[in-house]
Amino acid sequence: MSARPDRSRVKGTALLVLVALLAALVLSACGGGGSSSSSEATESSATESEAETESGSAETEEGSADEGESQTASSGSGEWCGEEGVTLGIQDGGGLNNWSKESKEQVQMVAKECPAVEKEIVVDADFEPQKAVSGIQSMISQGANAIVLIPDSGNCAEVPAMRQAMQRDIVVVPWAADPCGTEGTDYTKYIDWDTKAAGREWAEWVIEQMGGKGKLLYEGGPAGNTVSSNAAEAIAEVVEENPGVELVEPISGEEWPVTNWDPAETKKLTSAILAKHPQIDGLINDYGASVEAELQAFQAAGRKIPAVAASESNALSCTWKEEKEKGNEFPLMTISSRNWLGRYAAQFAIAEASGGTPPALKNGGIFSLGQWENSVSGKEPECKPSASPEASFSNEMTEEETAKIALEG
């Protein structure tokens, strides 16, 4: 009586384990590296990812974004690397896309250059404020003396935890997203691009391509995020200065067509907008990787792609190249996706914690990045079919090139 259920239970358990293992094996074999919680793990994941690119693609000779990064990584440490031991906390408010992956790699690349960095603690908050706060608290309890973080898990969610870290004399350097607090109390130094300047750059260039008249569409990320909010505000200002230009959908610091930085949402949103508006003469999108989906919607609707201004992305540049080869070239301008700013955030934090000299940052650490690619004049968009569709090649800039943008003198 009791033997049968036992046997079936054992069989069930074995089957369960087998299915889980099979699923994990299949995906692991097909995928790249792994997200990490320690420096060693990340190192191996980067290597795997490169290996995968080599085996999975016929055009590996051109090299991938990762390879480019490792070339810039060998530039050696500078005065910013002191002698006192550093336990470095690295946190991303999100963490589940290529932009986050490249940002983390830039920070870790710098950390590896400095022998004073003894340990790294890595936390991805997956856009959950609670996870972000507990991540910082965990870093404090594990003895971190420097924290480099992207505070975008929610609306100013990290401020109390950052303040807590500051009270324990931990160096806190937020970057790439507005931390909302006060320098000296809530964080040591905030390093970022100037999103309003980026918004102005995009809008002025697109309107120039439109000949100063026509209809302009801006699409931004999740509601409430400061990057899209600042860009939208600046774009709305430039549009007001150009009476011949009209916005396809109304935008302000509080409101804009929301893509959630997700390709599916972007494609759906753009299709709906195209159905409503027969004329669109210029596009601005603050996330390069979702522009590809926006352009697909134009192509699916049989509409001509107008002038496009966005942040850089390999897929976007490749679409531009394909359209050019078909004779449907459209004007494209991009701004750097700015992951490389993570190098300066890491240098600053490590310098403060290890007794080194912090880099002398221009404009208090908030940079106007200018144009990265411009199909009309200057730098042609760069497409590498062998690299990830979301790869950002501005991260391959050498120390000298980034220093021109970020450092005094």
Add this chain to the structure above:
Amino acid sequence: MTALKSRVASPFAAIWVATILLFIVSPFVASGSLGHDALQGMLPFAGVLAIAAIGQTLVIQQGGLDLSVPGIFSMGAVLVVTVPGGSEGSLIPALLVCALVGLGGGLLNGIAVTRFGITPLVATLGSNALFIGVVIQATGGSIAFKATNNWQDFTADKVLGIPILAIIAVVAAVLVALFISRTVWGRRFVLVGSSPLAARAAGVSVERYQLGAYMGAGLSYALAGALLSGYLQSPPLLPGNEYLLPSIAAVVLGGTALGGGRGSVIATAVGVLFLSQLEQVISALGAKNSVDYLIQGAIVALGMGLRNVPWNQILPGRRGGDSDAAADSSTSQEDTASDSRRTLLKEHKEEESIDVSKT
């Protein structure tokens, strides 16, 4: 006439009426929401959602609930891109791997529910975390490839001007509906969902049918993910996150009973069409993002809530006097349910006897 009456009174009729009304009203409420471009933009996404929702219908029909849609869907989306790594020749093996992983994921859910007796809600919530973890671990946080060109072309294709993703969804819904209504296995499947105890008493292997429902569901999520990947060309890491709630909402709006038994994949597909067109109308109205969520949430809640209103008590003259209405309505519902079970059991016994006579 009686057949027509019973069709109109069917719990699946409401979503047809609501959807037809929505399409009639759309151009008046929001111009451009029913144009050629709007439909061409909406139908492919509706097709993907419908394929996922067919799987959810099967599970709900067995009295379960599948929260592992995001995980299995994302595994399918990632595999169809990463297995071929851009090589068109490897598309078929990649699709087979997707199908196997979908079936495997469903099997895992099914075993957890049937063999270990874990509540479906908890079992699938846990397995979903496992699948998402596998996707993140395997990809390292980003996908290194685009969908192969032939898969991109196939998913963007149109037949007689209709997006192929919508056609695939319709074909899948019809095939599953025919399977359920016209085959012995299908009828037993409904019997198991309606009353596992009665089915067990009639000698039907309840576990096998429940396991089959979860496996079928896993397969549908993985294939929906693979199709979306091709359509988007470069999919995000976890595209399935957006498909969990709409898949459940479509099933419930379609009229499938959350307690199991009564269900219709065709009505679910119509529910998907309703939800997609509703999104289109709200978007065309230029509503703010927050308003968009509010309106959609309210209509879905209303649609689901209206089903639970005791109309027999409220509407005069529907059934007997006022004082007995409550008792009447509850007993009538029970009667109908037990009647349908009896019919199913009878059918099952007839099938058994036919089988015996054949042997």
